[in-house]
Amino acid sequence: MQAEGQDSAPRQARFAVPPLTCDAHCHVFGPAARFPYAPSRRYTPEDKPKEVLAALHRRLGLGRAVIVQASCHGTDNRAMVDALRSDPTRYRGVAMIDDTTPDAELEAMQAAGVRGIRFNFIKALGGAPDMAVFHRAVERVRPLGWHIVLHVQGEGVAEMAPVIRALRMPVVIDHMGRVDPSLGVDGPAFRTLLDLLADERIWVKLSGAERMTLSPFTEALPFARALLRAAPHRVLWGTDFPHPNLTTPVDELELLNLVPDFAPKAEDRQRLLVDNPATLYGF
Known part of the structure; x- marks a missing residue:
């Protein structure tokens, strides 16, 4: 990760990055x-x-991005929306809202390119939201055609499975469910995630390898491969830049270079990096 985000000497990905590749999970702070x-x-x-x-996306050769509201900004989405408005052709967004978010703000975010709302269920980041607030928010954005993004961890996948199945709109699971890699692909949380992907409304991000294991991230590869096999048309990829709450520096090029290891076929990479995010986010 470049400390100041300035362009530096070119470093090439080890595969042909498709034009209009989308970083489907990144933040601005x-x-x-x-x-x-x-x-x-x-x-x-x-x-x-x-x-x-x-600057990061220029270095990596990425043409599109989905900027996800992070918990450090709470439901004040102004930084994210400002970024969307700076390049509306290339950017889409995911917001965080609650009962205090005015309808007019939802309409403004829709116009700016927001296409979903995110809820955090990670205990270290504050834990589950009030479920009544959650369901009211879901109903408010349903008419806009938005989707729901869920940040869950390990056993939280199984805990949320009944809620996910009951939602009548697309749902995106962040970071491969943040499952424990030591449990393997037959671990109960990951099996639940694979079962959820039988539902055509449910998507998953093949991101967060740096949250599962350390470089070179090989422990994360079996999980990404299994998810891609389960739902090749409903997987997304992202850097998670700038990797909030991680103390170990992360090289985003190294994360990008994992893609051929779990998507060796060019057609799979095209779907993962370009076609799938275009479908979900309306690029």
């Missing part, structure tokens, strides 16, 4: 002087504004 962090945040990141993200 601040700048705090313009977009303050939420008072209730569980972590305070370094500023990583839209210019830093754009």
